[in-house]
Amino acid sequence: MITEDHIIYIVDDDARMREGILELLTSRGMRAVAFGSASEYAASLKSDVPACIILDVELPDINGLVFQEQISHQAHPPIVFITGHGDVPSSVRAIKSGAIDYLLKPFTESDLLTAIHAAIAQDHKQRTARAELGILQERLSSLTPRERDVLPLVVSGLLNKQAAAELGISEITLQVHRGKIMQKMKAASLADLVRFAQALQIPINYSKRQEPS
Numbered sequence: 001m002i003t004e005d006h007i008i009y010i011v012d013d014d015a016r017m018r019e020g021i022l023e024l025l026t027s028r029g030m031r032a033v034a035f036g037s038a039s040e041y042a043a044s045l046k047s048d049v050p051a052c053i054i055l056d057v058e059l060p061d062i063n064g065l066v067f068q069e070q071i072s073h074q075a076h077p078p079i080v081f082i083t084g085h086g087d088v089p090s091s092v093r094a095i096k097s098g099a100i101d102y103l104l105k106p107f108t109e110s111d112l113l114t115a116i117h118a119a120i121a122q123d124h125k126q127r128t129a130r131a132e133l134g135i136l137q138e139r140l141s142s143l144t145p146r147e148r149d150v151l152p153l154v155v156s157g158l159l160n161k162q163a164a165a166e167l168g169i170s171e172i173t174l175q176v177h178r179g180k181i182m183q184k185m186k187a188a189s190l191a192d193l194v195r196f197a198q199a200l201q202i203p204i205n206y207s208k209r210q211e212p213s
Helices: 015-027 038-043 064-070 088-096 109-141 145-155 160-167 171-184 190-199
Strands: 007-011 032-035 051-056 079-083 101-104
Touching (some): 007 015, 015 032, 015 109, 032 038, 051 064, 051 109, 064 079, 064 088, 079 109, 088 101, 145 160, 145 171, 160 171
Parallel strands (some): 007 032, 007 051, 051 079
8 A cells, every 4th residue: 555644756867767666666655756857856746745856866957966956945855866877976975965875776675765764754854843943933923022132131041130131121021021932932941942042043142141240
């Protein structure tokens, strides 16, 4: 039975190679679709599930490494390169740019399946992280401008008195803002709030806790 919780995109201009990989994956209950060029893949509708791309290095329309670079600035499935003409510089370039593996033809079924499973697992992890970040961004957008001023001071480790002085407000007012921030960000503790701020890449104004004078 073919499972619907993932998809593998095969991009190779060699019809026999495409069909062979497609048959292998289908026999293992894996969902896959094949393309003869990078442009065909780019123009296709993508399923919103964990995925990976099995990408040939030498394609008729573009070099696979160049294609990897072109899509590097957008969310895309992890890539498993396959090639019949591999060299060390190309493999190093591919891996440094985030490829899961760089397999030389003819590769073993075991090596291909291992790389695919690693790619899908990584994509699942990345998708989860993006979803969690999206939730945090929504919570952050619910903060008032003043609460956004307070947040980096709170997560920096400043005492309420110090943070209040920094903003020119009373300590009680600072505590009220802090409580609302904790509530809106759904932070159960200061440690949670610090982790959320780090995930959101909120700059921390003070790296060291200062003692009150």
